[in-house]
Amino acid sequence: MDWKKIxxxxxxxxxxxxxSVTGMSPAVVTETLYAxxxxxxxxxxxxxxxxxxxxxxxxxxxxxxIEGGRKKSKGALQEFIEDYGDEYGFSAIHFDxxxxxxxxxxxxxxxxxxxxxEENEHAANSIVQLVGKLCQDEESQLHVSIAGGRKTMGxxxxxxxxxxxxxxxxxxxxxxxxxxxNLASFYYPKPYxxxxxxxxxxxIDAKDGKVMLAEIPWVRLGLGVPEDLKQQSISxxxxxKNAQAxxxxxxxxxxxxxxxxxxxxxxxxxxxxxxxxDMPPKGMALLLSIIYARKNNxxxxxxxxxxxxxxxxxxxxxxxxxxxxxxxxFYFYEHSHSSEEDKYLKNNEAFNDxxxxxxxxxxxxxxxxxxxxxxxxxxxxxxxSGAYELSVSSNSLLTNEIEHFFNFNVK
Numbered sequence: 001m002d003w004k005k006i007x008x009x010x011x012x013x014x015x016x017x018x019x020s021v022t023g024m025s026p027a028v029v030t031e032t033l034y035a036x037x038x039x040x041x042x043x044x045x046x047x048x049x050x051x052x053x054x055x056x057x058x059x060x061x062x063x064x065x066i067e068g069g070r071k072k073s074k075g076a077l078q079e080f081i082e083d084y085g086d087e088y089g090f091s092a093i094h095f096d097x098x099x100x101x102x103x104x105x106x107x108x109x110x111x112x113x114x115x116x117x118e119e120n121e122h123a124a125n126s127i128v129q130l131v132g133k134l135c136q137d138e139e140s141q142l143h144v145s146i147a148g149g150r151k152t153m154g155x156x157x158x159x160x161x162x163x164x165x166x167x168x169x170x171x172x173x174x175x176x177x178x179x180x181x182n183l184a185s186f187y188y189p190k191p192y193x194x195x196x197x198x199x200x201x202x203x204i205d206a207k208d209g210k211v212m213l214a215e216i217p218w219v220r221l222g223l224g225v226p227e228d229l230k231q232q233s234i235s236x237x238x239x240x241k242n243a244q245a246x247x248x249x250x251x252x253x254x255x256x257x258x259x260x261x262x263x264x265x266x267x268x269x270x271x272x273x274x275x276x277x278d279m280p281p282k283g284m285a286l287l288l289s290i291i292y293a294r295k296n297n298x299x300x301x302x303x304x305x306x307x308x309x310x311x312x313x314x315x316x317x318x319x320x321x322x323x324x325x326x327x328x329x330f331y332f333y334e335h336s337h338s339s340e341e342d343k344y345l346k347n348n349e350a351f352n353d354x355x356x357x358x359x360x361x362x363x364x365x366x367x368x369x370x371x372x373x374x375x376x377x378x379x380x381x382x383x384x385s386g387a388y389e390l391s392v393s394s395n396s397l398l399t400n401e402i403e404h405f406f407n408f409n410v411k
Contacts, residue, residue: 013141013168017134018044021127021149021157022051026062027187028148030076032174034188035213036143037088044143046094047077050101050130050157051149053110059100062187066097076187083191101130114150124156125235131160138166146216147174162219164373171216180209221247238371245273245370250379250391253398254288257320265320266402272380277369281321283362286355286382288315290390291397292406300355301387302348309351310410318405329354355388 018036020029029049036042049059060066065075077095085091102110103126105119114123134142144161146154154173161171180186185196186206194206250273257267266288269278279287286300289311293300300308309330316323333346359382366380367373379391399406 013139014045015137015140016043016045017140017142018047018145019131019134019142019157020047020049020145020147021153022049022055022059023149023153024055024058025148025182026055026059027076027182028145028174029059029063030080030187031176031211032145032147032172032213033077033080033093034084035172035174035211037084039213041088042143043088043090044093046099048099048101048130048134050103050127050153052114053102053112055149056100056102056110060097063095064097080188087191101126114153120150120152121235121237123150123153124237127153127156128160128163128235131157132164135164135166135169142166142169144169144171145174146171158216158218162221165218165220167220171218173214173216175212175214177210179204180206180211245275248273249396250393251396251398252287252380252392254402256401259320262320266315266318266405268319272366272369275369277365279365280358280361281316281319282326282354282358283365283382284319285312285316285321286358286362286388287390288318288405290382290388291394291399294394295406296410299387299389302351303387305348305351307410308355312355314408314410315405326354356384359384359388 018029018033020032022028029047033044033047036044051059063075063077065071065073065078077093081091081093103114103119103123105111105122111119111122114120131142131144134140142161142165144157144165146157148154158171161169165171176186179198183196183198186209188206189209189211190206192207195203196206198204251271253271255267255269256264257269259265266284268281268284269276270284271277289300289308292311292315293304293308298304298307300311302308309327313323313327313330316326330350331347332350333343338346363381366378367376370378370380372378381391383389383391
């Protein structure tokens with residue numbers, strides 16, 4: 001594939017981010033940058049790195065020429081820009097200390113290294129949160145490199161991208177000639193002769209180094225970026241649990257409960273997959289109405305408005321709720337002095353307003369419970385494309401305990 005030919009597409013996004021994990025070998029950043037620019041014609045506008053305290057010091061020294069807070073040299077990044085900027089059409093790539101994200105422990109202290117299971121968990125949380133944060137901006141493009149850092153850091157980075165990555169994002173590892181790999185003075189192949197020393201002290205030419213980008217196929221789960229991730233309140237283990245729950249075969253189990261005044265009612269709580277969720281009453285009434293309509297060969301829509309209203313009001317009362325106020329909203333325009341056509345249109349509008357409101361609160365609870373973003377698909381979500389529908393198959397709707405509540409007829 002000729003990456004230079006498709007480079008125009010690759011650079012369509014104004015914000016193009018190279019995200020890398022690093023340990024004590026900061027050269028993986030410039031090596032990846034070299035391969036992206038020369039092989040794919042992908043020019044990052046900025047670089048973001050996640051690392052440890054020790055890794056940060058090495059990174060600032062090597063890439064920016066900063067040691068002990070003082071600028072002592074040009075740095076490998078600026079050298080790269082000067083070496084290849086004119087040929088590939090760029091003059092700057094944003095990278096400074098604010099672009100370096102240090103993994104922290106439970107008390108907020110920077111981790112010098114990752115050596116224990118607890119530190120590994122902190123690394124996982126930090127990486128998942130950072131990738132999710134960077135994926136929030138739909139106008140950005142993310143290229144993730146897993147070439148540096150501990151092996152588990154690369155795994156967590158790829159996993160996080162599978163959860164929250166978009167169509168425009170990509171993942172890679174970088175391969176370097178054995179002769180040049182991990183040499184302290186090799187950061188990328190120079191476009192001119194530049195002598196450095198190998199491990200045995202012999203002179204070799206940095207111009208002859210070979211750096212290749214190995215693109216890694218990855219599965220886009222399409223979960224989007226959930227609200228709790230935006231607030232950085234989700235952990236790695238929680239994200240795994242939620243993703244697995246969505247991958248399991250969808251199933252909803254319903255229950256009854258005792259009401260102190262009304263006796264037996266349908267519970268607002270149901271098990272979605274393996275998660276017990278306490279649903280908002282209107283949302284649960286709509287879900288039950290969709291199931292009833294499916295059992296009785298009609299659909300919840302304006303085409304079956306009277307049947308739909310009666311069904312919704314029935315199930316709202318079966319949840320132990322007084323349905324008089326909602327009933328008034330459904331029929332608010334019924335006794336107006338408007339024309340029959342105008343009343344018909346306004347009644348349909350009221351119908352959709354109420355059920356859209358119920359859908360919104362229902363879907364919001366599903367998204368929050370499973371930690372999925374606004375654009376993510378999920379079989380448990382209610383959709384409306386002319387009729388209110390649910391993707392979960394009928395044989396996965398376990399209504400045995402509440403089946404007797406479905407024994408009514410509507411006209």
